[in-house]
Amino acid sequence: MLGRMLVLVAALTVAQVGGAQEYFGDTRPDAPELSARGTLQVGVRTLVVEHKDQFDILHYSAEQQDPRYSRKLKLEVWYPAKLAADQKEHTVYTDVLGSGPNDPKRPNTPFQFNGRAARDAAPTSGRYPLVIVSHGYPGSRLQMSYLTENLASKGYVVVAIDHLESTRADKAAFPSTLLNRRLDDLFVLNTVAAWAKPGSGNFLAGVVDADNTALVGYSMGGYGALNTVGAGISAAAVAYVPGGKLAVNQQGNAQYESARDPRIKAVVAFAPWGGAHHVWDDAGLASVRTPLLFISGDQDDVAGYQDGVKQLFEKTTHADRYLLTYVGGRHNSAPNPPSPAHWSNPDDFQSYSEPVWDSRRINNINQHFVTAFLGIKLKSQPLQDYLEGNWKGFPERAQLGLEWRHLKEL
Template structure:
């Protein structure tokens, strides 16, 4: 039975969480698979340190190989067993702004509600597929909590990354984001796989099936996810990173080609950046063989549509792929709705909002399609009918109530 849960009011005041509904709650017009699953959800914050990495932002001719440790903060959502009296509620703290040291748009903490129990005990006896989530530039690991909590309730372990030098709190040179997204994704996959081994001492021991993994990425996170599964960057992209260091992610580089990870079974790419800047050539995009769901707006003015996401969709010719398009949508097809804290500055509000679409509506539609796609790819669930749709949305779209699929387009292309 589907239920709409009333908003929980948390104390309002300076530094306090705003009174608001939980992001991702099921609206009356939400498509069928947007509803939360049967599992209770826990959440924990972990840290993983990737040692001896190239510090590209300190690169120079005099210092061509500077090294440092990349400290990755991870938010982990998982099926949980709540103790007596424990509730699925937490308060997340994120920041406004677009990087440090900007007096016009300073980093300011804000809080919002989450429907997950902080540090709850995990369930036992079941191993769950792994979903790794990568934010935009700048963004944060909490940027898509409406989706991460929803997936955990449906039997996934979801790990969202704060990519160093790419969050709203620590935004720095773009070269770091271009170079490190793939490396961070693979490091987190390997780290979680190690934590999942029996006897590891981590709470994820015995809980995760890391051999059955999906990547979910938004904007630069989408770029990184595609780069991770075989979309090697082209020679023209090398100019974006000094010293030719982007070659480690380049199509045709034997080291790059050898790093393809068969544990990754699916990709969800929200508004992936890159094609409109000629980051890939046709040969690079043809390297993707992983089933991929693209989600974007046809008015995307950051990643581009006709010369951007649509080009990627058409040119990953060796992959089974789907494209959901929000007609009139711009770039913000992935994040949570803007918090009331965003209302005080237009740029902060615009970084989360959509000018035409209601963000809560987008969130429910995303939950629906991502649930179907990952259910098929990671759990072999018989959900294909939810993806076998006519190109123009109508009353024949499975899972949508009458008159409620307006403004959407759907494409599917099988591998050649």
């Protein structure tokens, strides 16, 4: 009991360092240059979209071979904003702890944390590239707010998805996640593209450039992003979903091949799952043509590194790609730091934290490299020097523990 009380006291102390409020994503003194927040103010809104008449894999059976349902997806949207006189860049996000419903060891418990964005602010004029963010399994649309807010302040519209049956609140059997990530990503892209049209009635009308889109995915979100841009799964991996229904995402399937979307110009894949589990063969990975930034720990025991992320990096041979490696890092290279609420349960804490690396430092480094990569690929900004492996923008001695590789397309 005393030990648990000391942990809670430590958590409260961490939350109060530097003042009463902490905003994830703010820069440490040793943060690299491009991690700094941009010049634009940021607004945020929560929207719900519905993908109707979708195949329901969780209710598939020999007796019911084509069950259908509507997939309701909650979205968090960050965007450049013009604040009213009474508005401030401050909001409070509500997420949940746990690893799915009905787990007595890790019950779904709401927790809150601060965000540096103005709720429901008016968007600024202009057309901004689109970034779609896809979480892990289980995860949430809010688990990378340090990055989503940062990108919005630099002139992007960022849309993060709560993937149905794959969040901490509603986690269900794994086949739903395997099947639906690509389908959700493309549905959200098409939905936002419709909102972007003048006269749509949506607040993003005329604001977002959906023809200039990036996917950012963590773990299963990285799997889905790769699958979306042409990494068709192998014939052997089709068996991972009942009834062979994963064939809709399979390499060589004509319907799958025709769905490759030229609006997607870049992918950031944090610890993408699948390589170590033989989801793809070499031909599937070689089909990717979209520029890639992989980010991973070399001790990742979920997605794998030597037989996982590193193999994906090396075998996507027809894409220009980069690999940032956290030496000693495990799987949590993408999320926010643990909130104080996470400190009450070791499993919840470890689902966000890294045993060797400080999460805030990881967040700043991610902001730096993602800013450079997306700035080049979506905005044609002259930031290539930051990706040349010379650690441009890092304070002296601040690149310790990092490895950087670049392979050009064949």
